[in-house]
Amino acid sequence: MLAEHINPFLKAVSNTFSTMLQCEARRGKMTLASEARQKFPISGVIGLSGKAAGTVVINLSEEVALKGASAMLMMEMTELDADVLDAVGEIANMVAGQAKAELEEYELSVSLPNVITGEGHEVRFPSDAKPLAVAFDTDFGPLQLVVGLEAAREPASV
């Protein structure tokens, strides 16, 4: 993954949180995401494909998921129910959707968003993919964005 490709995703996180959730998201440290274990128990995952292939993972604490869903649904959510998890998928969808608009040379489109739950779950990228992880501190609590984007790979023919 090229470092210059991360910027549209960083802007998309800040924009999505400020515009959709009325919450400021301040960017923290960027690291190579070689450690697979997610920091937080909820991951919104969405695939990008076209002339490049990628995945965006937005990894949230329960607190950020509940507050984010509450802001999005305009009602206080206190349990990780289907509505909250749908909202987490929609946040991943918005981040990926905004970022792809800035990476138009790759003609990217987005997959269905999935939400992974489970303490200690890991979302692993292919060993050669070199995803980048960026910490954010938001008014709702901390989160982590992980993005991998590579030249499109074709499956081995069978």
Add this chain to the structure above:
Amino acid sequence: MLAEHINPFLKAVSNTFSTMLQCEARRGKMTLASEARQKFPISGVIGLSGKAAGTVVINLSEEVALKGASAMLMMEMTELDADVLDAVGEIANMVAGQAKAELEEYELSVSLPNVITGEGHEVRFPSDAKPLAVAFDTDFGPLQLVVGLEAAREPASV
């Protein structure tokens, strides 16, 4: 998801296992995948996007992951290391890649494959997506395929 769209994925599982892994995969029961909890601790996940948006999840026991990776890498694998997890991602990639070739009217392309681990992890689809789950019994052990495919959705504009 339309039931007729599942057939290319079912054929792709059987073909991938027989051709790449020299293993017969026999199709079992198909159900609506409303239960989010994965049966097995390892999930290869890959997104599809284009004129439709989808996700393919291939959910494997440790035994099937190890035997599948051993067949693919032509050496006996006994631990869930990075090579084995890469092989699981590659199996998901091959299944999605073959199926998309048969669904050419949707001009689908594939995201990066991700592999989710963690006992009791759940891979949730959006509440309105109605994914289908199909059990397979293979020479290596049981596995489950879950596929959701929908008209492409655009993220809310922000």
